[in-house]
Amino acid sequence: MKKKTIRDIDLKNQRVLLRVDYNVQVENGRIVDDTRLRESLPTINELRRAGACIVICSHRGRPRGGVDESLRNAPVALHLTELLGVPVRTAQDCIGPDAEAQAASLRPGEVLMLENVRFHPEEEANNDEFARALARLGDVFVNDAFGTAHRAHASTVGVTRYLPSVAGLLLEREVDYLTKVTDSPERPFGIVLGGSKVSDKIAILENLTKCADVICIGGAIANTFLKARGIDVADSLVENDGIAGARYIMALAEHRGDIEIVLPSDVVVAFGGAEGALVRTVSVAQVPVNWRILDIGPGTVQNFATALQRCKTVVWNGPMGLFEREPFDRGSMAVARVLGELRSATTVVGGGETVAALRRAHVAERISHVSTGGGASLAMLQGKPLPAVDALLDA
Ligand code: ADP
Ligand code: 3PG
Ligand code: MG
DSSP: OOBOBGGGSOOTTOEEEEEOOOOOOEETTEESOOHHHHTTHHHHHHHHHTTOEEEEEOOOSOOTTSOOGGGOSHHHHHHHHHHHTSOEEEOSSSSSHHHHHHHHTOOTTOEEEOOOGGGSHHHHTTOHHHHHHHHTTOSEEEEOOGGGTTOOOTTTTGGGGTSOEEEOHHHHHHHHHHHHHHHSOOSSEEEEEOSSOHHHHHHHHHHHTTTOSEEEEOHHHHHHHHHHTTOOOTTSOOOGGGHHHHHHHHHHHHHHOSOEEEOOSEEEEEESOSTTOEEEEEEGGGOOTTOEEEEEOHHHHHHHHHHHTTOSEEEEESOSSOTTSTTTTHHHHHHHHHHHTOTTSEEEEESHHHHHHHHHTTOGGGSSEEESOSHHHHHHHTTOOOHHHHTSOBO
């Protein structure tokens, strides 16, 4: 990576403002998948070894600029305490007098975690005053939040105007690996896309039709494509604003001729919500009125497997269904196994929830690169710059 890293600066007695991506799901006070925490440990341990005090900053979820009790960072700090074996203190907010006093009182090796930075609308607006307030908490800024590197926010880009800013070890490792894969992917190049950030991903697909040979679409995003094809998806999550985009993508693929788009042919549908629901597997043409699609079916998994078999590079982002709830995890588990069995292809799986699904399927060790970034790795695939990386000091 052509950027300075924590290896290039003197950290002794320095207060480090460390941006990480701990955007993880918490259920009943417990972290569903702690990959993003574990992956940040080499950087934290190295900072501690070098004699720095550490102020950790992260977002969680999309609280839209206000306090959301379910998105506090406290459970994450508790789990990090277990992983590090040293207490991780917490601040009431990510800026202001309490955070500043606690940051100032840290001794070398000590760790403080700030409250969810997205509780302030100024974070996503990349507000300058807010960035300055964050910068008051450190002498240097270290960015290890690869998963958030595609966002130009106050805590990823804004702070770099006020502090010398370098990369952490995870950010470096991710950018180095993904640059190799995405600059000139070995073909045929397959993409599996799912998940729920529909509008984000439709824009991404438009660009990916330029470089991919096979695109398999599952998850909530597939509903929008099915609807664009005139299929009645009943109560399924659909982004109506995305229908025109989905039509355009399918037309583009048809025009190109040599790109294969695989949509679900069968789906798992539920009535009455995910809890205690009635569940059936049906053809996409037969989604019953008032039911909703919550996973892809076994026929679809088979079609994805067939299409991906010939690929030399496969990238997967976004779960195939509501994998947090059984039995809607089966499609994601099966796709994870399909990727694990592609022995002659380079496989990359990225995204907070996608990696959680991958780990649950116990195939992570058979994947070439497991990335902490979903949107960030897709941005690299499209050849887009990562603003949070660009903002760091050049090597
Ligand atoms: P990642 O974190 O891997 O980048 P996303 O954040 O885009 O992936 O999406 C993950 C979420 O998508 C999961 O919480 C999952 O439950 C949800 N999801 C996937 N398919 C569906 C569906 N058909 N209906 C509702 N939610 C879905
Ligand atoms: C992610 O989980 O993809 C990152 O943390 C970014 O989250 P965002 O899409 O809400 O910015
Ligand atoms: Mg996610």
